[in-house]
Amino acid sequence: MSAKFAVLGHGVVGSGVVELFYKNKKSIEKRAGTEMDIKYILDLRDFPDSPYADKFTKDFNVILNDDEVTSVAECMGGVEPAFTFVKACLEKGKSVSTSNKELVAEKGDILLAAAKEHGCNFFFEASVGGAIPIIRPLHRCLAANDISRVAGILNGTTNFILTKMYNDHMSFADALKLAQELGYAEKDPTADVEGHDACRKICIISSLVFGKHVYPKSVYTKGISQIDLVDVADADILGNAIKLVASVTRLENGKILPAVMPMLVPYENIMSGVNDVFNAVLVYGDGIDQTMFYGRGAGKLPTASAVLGDVIEAVKHNVTVLSQSWESSEDDSFIAPVTEFCARWYFRVPEDKCNCEGAYSDDNGAAFITEEKLTWAEAEAKAKEMNAFAFMPVFQSAS
Numbered sequence: 001m002s003a004k005f006a007v008l009g010h011g012v013v014g015s016g017v018v019e020l021f022y023k024n025k026k027s028i029e030k031r032a033g034t035e036m037d038i039k040y041i042l043d044l045r046d047f048p049d050s051p052y053a054d055k056f057t058k059d060f061n062v063i064l065n066d067d068e069v070t071s072v073a074e075c076m077g078g079v080e081p082a083f084t085f086v087k088a089c090l091e092k093g094k095s096v097s098t099s100n101k102e103l104v105a106e107k108g109d110i111l112l113a114a115a116k117e118h119g120c121n122f123f124f125e126a127s128v129g130g131a132i133p134i135i136r137p138l139h140r141c142l143a144a145n146d147i148s149r150v151a152g153i154l155n156g157t158t159n160f161i162l163t164k165m166y167n168d169h170m171s172f173a174d175a176l177k178l179a180q181e182l183g184y185a186e187k188d189p190t191a192d193v194e195g196h197d198a199c200r201k202i203c204i205i206s207s208l209v210f211g212k213h214v215y216p217k218s219v220y221t222k223g224i225s226q227i228d229l230v231d232v233a234d235a236d237i238l239g240n241a242i243k244l245v246a247s248v249t250r251l252e253n254g255k256i257l258p259a260v261m262p263m264l265v266p267y268e269n270i271m272s273g274v275n276d277v278f279n280a281v282l283v284y285g286d287g288i289d290q291t292m293f294y295g296r297g298a299g300k301l302p303t304a305s306a307v308l309g310d311v312i313e314a315v316k317h318n319v320t321v322l323s324q325s326w327e328s329s330e331d332d333s334f335i336a337p338v339t340e341f342c343a344r345w346y347f348r349v350p351e352d353k354c355n356c357e358g359a360y361s362d363d364n365g366a367a368f369i370t371e372e373k374l375t376w377a378e379a380e381a382k383a384k385e386m387n388a389f390a391f392m393p394v395f396q397s398a399s
């Protein structure tokens with residue numbers, strides 16, 4: 001018997017799923033233990049020249065009502081209509097594998113519950129870190145650990161832009177254009193550059209690790225659009241790379257603090273060397289100490305690889321292997337406010353305001369890193385007092 005699946009959306013990721021599936025069909029079938037085929041591709045556009053033109057449909061109900069389709073790859077992006085389609089598939093007992101981080105970050109609890117109730121799978125390995133296996137390792141391979149912190153570079157577009165600014169002194173706008181051409185950026189790249197995409201991904205990780213749904217609205221998020229080339233150069237002179245870091249830490253009071261913000265990552269930390277479209281995720285646990293996951297965080301085939309991995313998993317198992325992941329939580333009092341964030345800080349201030357040792361000075365002011373840790377409020381007060389041109393926290397290796 002052949003396992004039939006459908007692909008919802010034929011954009012960058014959806015077309016990658018079709019391409020990679022037919023390229024590696026034989027080995028995929030061997031690993032799945034059964035013959036497989038794509039029965040439908042859903043898209044509102046026409047693709048008359050596609051070798052798979054006969055598989056296209058514009059009508060979701062054709063897929064929903066075809067009992068031969070047991071699995072669906074959702075690659076449309078956005079909450080609607082993806083949520084309606086995915087929920088309907090799960091309620092019909094069709095497993096869904098998605099690359100849609102917005103969907104998982106906003107509705108993951110509901111969809112996991114629907115999958116559990118209807119005896120099928122809701123998988124989302126591709127929603128975080130592109131090609132990197134991180135969801136299943138966190139849920140299964142590291143399940144014996146008490147995980148206290150996860151931190152990473154979770155957006156390929158911003159990491160690509162920061163790398164171009166650092167290596168080639170390329171302007172922010174030119175680097176963003178290139179990232180869009182390479183298929184890394186979201187449809188609206190504001191989601192990348194303002195940190196919303198990384199925020200959705202740290203929400204998914206936080207929910208998975210700490211067991212309660214963390215919504216994007218509860219997470220402090222700052223992107224990279226305000227980063228100046230001067231600070232990229234000064235951070236380098238002080239021994240750091242600027243990275244957009246998404247992290248979640250369990251505090252001593254038991255609350256968790258998820259946040260997304262540009263940070264200086266010291267060169268001795270392995271994350272400072274993660275460049276271009278690559279992502280990295282550092283997991284801190286009592287058994288593992290720290291483990292890093294690294295790979296391509298965006299792009300057609302890297303993301304398709306993760307989606308198809310899930311489709312194969314869904315075809316192999318008809319039990320719900322992620323269903324115990326996390327529960328709904330309207331009350332977000334388990335999340336600490338960003339004011340509880342504490343770190344060493346980088347400042348760039350007018351030269352006459354600075355009499356600190358180790359500062360680097362030039363025409364753009366004096367740049368230095370505090371010896372002591374400051375809370376968020378203390379850092380803001382210091383920046384105001386010194387008329388700072390820029391200030392950013394420094395990433396700390398261990399919590």
Ligand code: HSE
Nearest residue numbers: 155156157185186298
């Ligand atoms: N726009 C996203 C990124 C795509 O740049 O990381 C992968 O989620």
